[in-house]
Amino acid sequence: MRYLMVEDSDELARSVADRLRLDGHAVDRACSLSEAEDCLGVAPYDLILLDLSLPDGDGRDFLIAQRRARRDVPIIVMTARAGVADRVDVLDLGADDYVTKPFDFAELEARCRAVLRRRGGATQTVQRFADVTFNPLSAQLTVGEEARELRNRELRLLEILLAAPERIFSKAQLCDRLFSYAESVTDNAIEVYVGRLRKKLEGSRVRIETVRGMGYRLTAA
Incomplete structure (x- = not known):
């Protein structure tokens, strides 16, 4: 955020x-x-x-x-x-x-x-989407019965995507949400964190889809 x-x-x-x-x-x-x-x-x-x-x-x-x-x-x-x-x-x-x-x-x-x-219209801290559960307080993502720890930027990126499943976020929009003016970042930084988060979601129905020329969106099979 x-x-x-x-x-x-x-x-x-x-x-x-x-x-x-x-x-x-x-x-x-x-x-x-x-x-x-x-x-x-x-x-x-x-x-x-x-x-x-x-x-x-x-x-x-x-x-x-x-x-x-x-x-x-x-x-x-x-x-x-x-x-x-x-x-x-x-x-x-x-x-x-x-x-x-x-x-x-x-x-x-x-x-x-x-x-x-x-x-955001939520009353509970824990968020669920398809077969994953996300608890931002414990920085924990659960796929099925398996708990997976998220690092800070991964956590915030998932928070952004989970708030609007199926919405396409451009790299610029994600940079604006994840980094402050004081931080010098490039589009490659977003690619790195998207790649890390994709690995954490492996084995679930949830995936981060690349929309060519537009950005990324969270979707479920």
């Missing part, structure tokens, strides 16, 4: 980004509201982590603008304002959730997963 973090604190931003990247997510960081708008203008994001107190304005104004523009990317507010009224306010303005600073990284990760599940 590709996250946008709008946070002006270098220390907090670095800590959160490092933790999320360990889970295989791509994280872009904006230090201000104007930088956040620039990022949204050129890349798709699965989730936004939004601070409220930023150098060029209030994060609540950014939140209002996103919802008025009918941008439905999930937004989790990271705030030091612990009052009930403050929390109710950001939820009423369109935030999907919030965490109060200082927060535990495990809680933030859990809230991210919960928000993404809700937006």
